[in-house]
Amino acid sequence: MAKIREKLYVTVPSLFRCPISMDVMRSPVSLCTGVTYDRASIQRWLDSGHDTCPATMQVLPSKDFIPNLTLHRLIHLWLLSSEPPSPEPSPDNLRSLLRQIQNADDDLAVTLSKIAEFATISVENRQKLAAFPGFDSSVVRTLAGCSSRIDASENAICLLDSVLRENGNPEKIRRLILDAREQCFGSMVFILRNGSVKSKIETVRVLEFLASDFKSSKLIAETQGLLPLVAGFLKDGGEELSNAVLSLLGVVSVTHSAKVELVNCGVVEFVSKLLRTCSSATTAERCLRVLAVVATCAEGRAAIAAEPSCAAAVVERVTKAAKAAAEDAVAVLWSLCCLSGNVKVRDDVAKRNGVAVILLVMQRGWEEHVRSMCVDLIKVLKGACENNGLGLKLGSYDTKTTHIKPC
Template sequence: MGREELHITVPSLFRCPISMEVMKSPVSLPTGVTYDRSNIQHWLESGHDTCPATMQVLPSKHLVPNLTLHRLIHLWLHHSSPRSPSTTSQQLRILIGRIQDESSEADRRDHLTKIVDFARASEENRRFLADFDHFVEGIVGVLCKSAEMEVLELVFRVLDMIMSQNGVKERVFSSIFRSNYQNCFSKICSVLRNGSLISKIESARILQSLALDAESKRRIAEKEELLSLLIHLLSSENDPDLHDAVLSCLIAVAVTRSVKARLVWFGLVRVLSERLLNPNTKPSNAEKSMNLLSMVSTCAEGRCAISEEEKCAAAVVERLMKAGTEDAVAVLWCMCCVHGDRKVKDVVVKSNGMTKILLVMQSECEGHVRRMCAELVKALRVGCKSGEGALGLGRYETKTTHIMPC
């Protein structure tokens, strides 16, 4: 296929509402909406009980093969010709030129919609856009110029689709940090605050991609509104994919003491505690939450917040054997052994933490994790309120005598 013939118009009926790709195995939910099997199974297995398109609660998760649509797609694929492109590279050059001009927002929106459709069609199209001269720089320029939410969302959609292509991340990074990056970050804040769910996910992923070095991480973390919005999304939204993107972004930038302290000031410890205690939190998100909590426990502000947040230590103990075990042990070790926090020690013992720590010691954990556990056992035996540490260990030893604490 030549460079001039890259895209065939795909009937919207043939596209999965989730991936926007042509469906390979169309199946229908009880709501009547049809999806590609792999995409809807991933959605349901992620803990959702709603139809992604309608957000209706599903009476059942039974998937019915849409055989008629499957046959239509098969016939279309068999008869469609790659020699009938709806968007050629020449047309694409014209579109890119137009969106960078001082055209109206409506024109920009129309041009960007065509580019998004082009990018969605295939991996080859996305590579073509990534390699197209000055396309990345031009699309970032639109981000700086535009004030319309729909245009901003389309820009993030395009960038998110091509960000994994070779060299794109570095070019976006260079375009933003060598220009009026303040303006770009204000646009990211706008989408995080008022954009659609998918746009919030895309903007958080792009923000993480921009955290390439110490200087860029510092500049991102300087935006207090940005950090506040990310933590608010963790607290106010329930979508696991959004949580995943936000947590990954926060982990990427939380590398200095001052940033960690700022995150704590915005209420991160309370939000992470809620996420860890929520039984519906995905294991991968719980692991990232624990990792972030471990990071903030290394600063004085973080340790103070963990001590003062009544639910935090109990949440760590609750997840100790389920997700992020090494980070969970690190948090408890930091609080109980290094800083001797009496309140946290009491909570750990009352939450049956001694038993779980001993079980972690017996498991195939890394040597440094086992050493932290051994020190935790010692600290909990001698550092708790009178009798409570010994009582917690005693209850365990009467049932499992083959584990001997150090």
């Protein structure tokens, strides 16, 4: 019997234990002292008024902490290898878990964690949740009511993102969230400020899902502090988060005030740098979409023109982009060179063989308004070439555009 007990006993690596609770960390985060704790434990410690690191008793110059993603992955792999798979909840168990959510008891974070774990196992599980009566309203209600509980908020947004991807009842979920938008958006902003990268990505995806029409997009854009917050992720948020943010900004920037707010918080600089340096075609195309949106206002055009190499980066990408993104690139160049008549940008585009690039783009077959923009661009760029003594270098392009007769 003793030997059997020894085999069943699992030694937890000390590195995986929270120095406060001594339990295996669910969400490891590191203080500025370099010591890692479970998020819930250190948050309670700091919220109770302490200003020291519990392990070292050093006074903290900053109470901020960052997710320890490497340790989180190691703990997750260890749990998978050391714990037997838990049985899937039965319908009765799911109902019981939903009742616990609805009652908002003290174990709310634990309950949501159990359901979120169930959802991550398989597509079939997510489909079960999506179809389960009362699931969507329970999770939305939870999100609306836990704007100061990061673990509960993150699990709620994870579940919402899972349900939306499995097409549970999207219109109902959209209506539920928008009906409680002040509380729900408050929780989402809380996650964007304090959550893990994964939960930030999920939140941005949920926000994009909500932006189904002009009114919804306007409500999201008008949420105080939201646009500068998400735009800031473009600076150093990582590729997946940046892609999610770019996609969101491309659909929520529907009003003049939203576009101006983006310009004021530096989005043109961030997007321009991404466009110049990214290797992903998807990222580049989403950058072009955001620039095309911003270029529809005078403030946006001025910011793009003032950003070094932005127009050149657009010229570089236009022939490599998919058709929709190429149209965005043409719109940006037309806005700068024709609508604004910015001489500096026009000359820069002309020097980069802009006429040949636009002629090449015109071969793709366009709607009349895009062809019209292309013809306008060729006119002003040819004029710039003539004024600056530049020859038209068409030899390197097999344009086959004998039918094009720009004036």
